[in-house]
C-alpha cells in the first residue's frame with residue numbers, strides 16, 4: 001500500500017492549518033491552498049506560531065521546527081496541488097462551496113490513485129464524491145480542534161468509497177500522523193458531532209433562557225464532569241459560525257429540533273460574534 005508523501009490541504013484556517021502542521025511534523029511535503037494572499041499569510045503566521053509554541057513546550061526541537069517549516073508551502077492556485085497523493089479539504093462548512101471544490105480537485109489532481117478527503121463534520125460525503133469522477137477514492141477524514149493536540153480522526157466512507165481507500169486513509173492517520181481512528185457511516189454529524197452538537201446547543205439554550213450564566217454552565221461541566229472546557233467556551237473554540245452550519249446540516253438531515261440552532265446562536269453569528277477566531281463570542285478574547 002503506497003504511503004502518502006505529498007499532502008495538499010485546501011483551507012488554512014484553524015482546522016486546515018492544524019492538519020498541515022501535523023502532516024509537516026510527520027515528515028510529509030505539504031501544500032496549503034488558500035483563497036487569497038492575505039489568507040495564506042494569516043494561515044502561515046498561525047502555523048508558525050503553533051510550531052514555535054511546540055518548541056517552547058519542549059515537544060519539538062528547533063531543528064525539527066525548521067524542517068517542518070521547510071516542508072510547508074502556501075499557494076493560492078489550486079492547480080499547484082496536481083502532484084499530491086492526498087488532498088484534504090478544510091474550507092467553510094458550505095455544501096455548495098465544497099461540492100464545487102471537489103469537482104475542481106478532480107480535474108487538477110493528476111495521480112489516478114490520489115485520495116480526495118474532506119474534513120467536513122456534517123456534509124454528506126456521497127455528495128462530494130458525486131462531484132468527482134473517482135468516488136471510490138473520496139472519503140471523510142475528520143480531525144478535531146486543536147488538531148495537534150487531539151488524537152482522534154473519524155474515517156467516513158460513503159456508500160461508494162473503496163475499502164482500499166479507507167485502509168490507506170487509516171494507515172495515513174495512524175502510522176503516519178500518529179492519530180487514533182474510529183469509523184462512522186456517512187450520516188450528518190458522524191459519531192462525535194452527533195453527540196456533541198446537541199449538548200453544545202442545549203448549553204446555548206440554557207444561557208438564552210436565562211437559566212444560568214455562560215461562566216456557570218462552563219464551570220458546572222468543568223468541575224462537575226471533569227470536561228477540559230465547558231460547552232460555551234468549546235462552542236467559541238469550534239467557531240459559532242461553524243457550529244451553526246453543522247447544526248443546520250444536521251437539522252436538515254434529521255428534522256430533529258435538538259439539532260436546530262437556537263436564535264441566540266443565529267443572532268451572534270449575524271452580529272459577527274464567531275467565537276475565539278473573531279475575538280468575541282460567549283467570551284471576550286481581545
Ligand code: CAA
Pocket residue numbers: 050053057059120121143144145146147148149150193196228229234238
Ligand atoms: N495548538 C497546539 N497545541 C495546543 C493548542 C493549539 N491550538 N491549544 C493548546 N495546545 C497545547 C498546549 O500547548 C498544551 O501543551 P503542553 O501540555 O505540552 O503544555 C496543551 O495543549 C494544553 O493546553 P493549555 O495548558 O494551554 O490549556 P488546556 O489544558 O486548557 O487545554 C485544550 C486546552 C487542549 C484546548 C483543552 O481544553 C481541550 O482539549 N479542550 C476540548 C477541545 C475539544 O473538545 N475539541 C473538539 C472540538 S469539536 C471538533 O473539533 C470537531 C468539529 O467538527 C466541530
